[in-house]
Amino acid sequence: MFSSTSSVLSSYTTFAASAMLARTVLKEVQNITGQFIPQKLQDKILSKLGGLFQNSSSQLTVFIDEYNGFTINEIYQASVTYLSTRINPSIEQLKVSKGPREKSLSVTINKGQKIVDEFQGMQLMWEFISTETQKSYTDYEDNSRSVETSEHKSIRLSFHKRYKEKVLSNYLPFVVDKSKAIEEENKVVKLYALGNFSGDCSGSPWGSVNFDHPSTFDTLAMDPLLKKDLIADLNRFVSRRKFYRRVGKAWKRGYLLYGPPGTGKSSLIAAMANYLKFDIYDMELTSLRSNSELRRLLVSTANRSILVIEDIDCSIELENRQCGGYNQSDSQITLSGLLNFIDGLWSSTGDERIIVFTSNYKDKLDPALLRPGRMDMHIHMSHLTPCGFDTLAYNYHRIRSHSLSTEIKQLITMVEVSPAEVAEELMKSEDVDIAFNGLVEFLRWKKHMKLNEHKNEEKIGINQQETETQEIEEKDEKKVVKKKKKKRAERGKGKK
Ligand SMILES: Nc1ncnc2c1ncn2[C@@H]1O[C@H](COP(=O)(O)OP(=O)(O)OP(=O)(O)O)[C@@H](O)[C@H]1O
Numbered sequence: 388m389f390s391s392t393s394s395v396l397s398s399y400t401t402f403a404a405s406a407m408l409a410r411t412v413l414k415e416v417q418n419i420t421g422q423f424i425p426q427k428l429q430d431k432i433l434s435k436l437g438g439l440f441q442n443s444s445s446q447l448t449v450f451i452d453e454y455n456g457f458t459i460n461e462i463y464q465a466s467v468t469y470l471s472t473r474i475n476p477s478i479e480q481l482k483v484s485k486g487p488r489e490k491s492l493s494v495t496i497n498k499g500q501k502i503v504d505e506f507q508g509m510q511l512m513w514e515f516i517s518t519e520t521q522k523s524y525t526d527y528e529d530n531s532r533s534v535e536t537s538e539h540k541s542i543r544l545s546f547h548k549r550y551k552e553k554v555l556s557n558y559l560p561f562v563v564d565k566s567k568a569i570e571e572e573n574k575v576v577k578l579y580a581l582g583n584f585s586g587d588c589s590g591s592p593w594g595s596v597n598f599d600h601p602s603t604f605d606t607l608a609m610d611p612l613l614k615k616d617l618i619a620d621l622n623r624f625v626s627r628r629k630f631y632r633r634v635g636k637a638w639k640r641g642y643l644l645y646g647p648p649g650t651g652k653s654s655l656i657a658a659m660a661n662y663l664k665f666d667i668y669d670m671e672l673t674s675l676r677s678n679s680e681l682r683r684l685l686v687s688t689a690n691r692s693i694l695v696i697e698d699i700d701c702s703i704e705l706e707n708r709q710c711g712g713y714n715q716s717d718s719q720i721t722l723s724g725l726l727n728f729i730d731g732l733w734s735s736t737g738d739e740r741i742i743v744f745t746s747n748y749k750d751k752l753d754p755a756l757l758r759p760g761r762m763d764m765h766i767h768m769s770h771l772t773p774c775g776f777d778t779l780a781y782n783y784h785r786i787r788s789h790s791l792s793t794e795i796k797q798l799i800t801m802v803e804v805s806p807a808e809v810a811e812e813l814m815k816s817e818d819v820d821i822a823f824n825g826l827v828e829f830l831r832w833k834k835h836m837k838l839n840e841h842k843n844e845e846k847i848g849i850n851q852q853e854t855e856t857q858e859i860e861e862k863d864e865k866k867v868v869k870k871k872k873k874k875r876a877e878r879g880k881g882k883k
């Protein structure tokens with residue numbers, strides 16, 4: 388990969404000058420501080436610098452241009468990213484920029500600036516270079532002349548000749564890997580939905596916005612063991628590229644999230660995306676007309692992404708699958724169309740894909756969807772538990788315990804309350820006492836309603852029982868009357 392990088396032996400005389408400069412600086416430091424720097428320490432400093440500055444003819448310089456022909460040079464980009472983490476106090480000029488959709492500033496080194504880096508005992512000197520070239524054009528129609536200036540950017544990497552192999556096969560790959568990790572860390576997660584609302588001209592059916600959902604695994608109230616299992620499952624999944632290749636399985640994973648409304652299914656998807664830094668594709672099945680449209684959309688999703696189909700039980704005609712002879716042509720969208728595609732083409736074209744289905748009712752789902760191997764993990768998002776309450780209390784009020792906590796937790800075990808409902812109450816005031824008191828009131832009211840419901844149910848139950856026994860008695864009565872009539876009739880015959 389790197390052998391083609393142009394390497395030029397440069398008579399880099401500035402290095403020798405820099406060595407002299409380093410000696411002068413050491414002397415100056417002694418003069419200013421009035422403190423003698425021990426000779427040993429001086430030697431050590433100079434010998435460290437010596438790897439770079441000793442003899443100009445022992446230096447090798449690698450030039451890394453911004454462009455490789457018309458395409459961007461990935462090593463250049465990687466070096467810029469990597470060097471932005473190596474900025475030290477000796478740097479005098481920096482460049483700062485920020486794209487309209489980026490979260491943070493990007494700080495890079497200005498042209499002419501140098502950075503010394505160390506790697507496995509080697510000293511390496513990086514320098515940013517920029518040259519401007521001007522071309523003049525003559526417009527022969529009106530004989531006017533115009534000048535066009537273009538900038539040529541490159542980076543110069545210098546080190547001792549004896550490290551050539553090590554730099555090309557260890558150091559530069561290290562720089563590339565490191566820059567990927569940095570980019571991954573700074574990556575802005577995107578949310579894609581159908582329709583082009585970002586105004587780009589790519590022709591993609593998906594429009595995207597920056598995904599700025601604050602949900603993380605820390606803020607999510609869910610069974611701690613389940614949360615731990617899920618995080619471990621995600622970690623295993625993303626680290627198993629080779630494994631999936633070896634066993635011949637498509638590198639994808641399916642999760643089914645089910646549970647009542649407001650229990651955090653959508654929040655969990657957001658937490659997964661934020662954790663993995665995967666983009667989300669939100670697929671609204673009800674707005675699609677055919678299997679072929681679905682296929683087109685799935686093909687145009689990118690790797691390292693989460694495809695989300697919410698409320699799967701409501702968004703697809705489940706009966707389609709069950710009706711054997713039903714016309715499952717391309718003119719409509721069917722569950723089998725979706726499943727076939729997920730199992731087949733899509734899974735073999737993409738890498739590192741996650742698919743998430745959500746549903747409020749697991750038992751309403753087609754068994755085909757629940758078949759082993761389809762949805763690898765079924766995750767039940769339940770009503771709030773006392774432990775989940777602790778998470779919410781800490782999220783919203785940064786509080787680990789409160790005099791009302793015990794009562795709140797007791798009430799939570801008595802009523803069925805969703806994390807969303809409790810979150811709503813906790814947000815009503817920034818004063819924790821007011822918010823917790825409000826929550827207690829709310830939970831007591833829920834408990835009261837539940838008890839009333841029970842009583843009503845019991846009443847209905849008793850009434851029902853009464854009517855049932857009455858009916859039975861009536862039936863029995865009728866039977867008895869019938870029997871009696873029969874007997875009477877028989878007796879009448881006998882008399883005759
Ligand atoms: N488990 C949870 N942990 C933390 N906050 C939660 C949790 N569940 C719900 N919330 C809060 O309630 C809001 C709504 O929850 P969310 O949309 O994730 O629920 P859902 O299960 O997807 O509901 P639905 O079935 O209606 O789609 C969230 O924005 C969040 O503030």
Ligand SMILES: [Mg+2]
Pocket residue numbers: 652653654697745
């Ligand atoms: Mg939801």
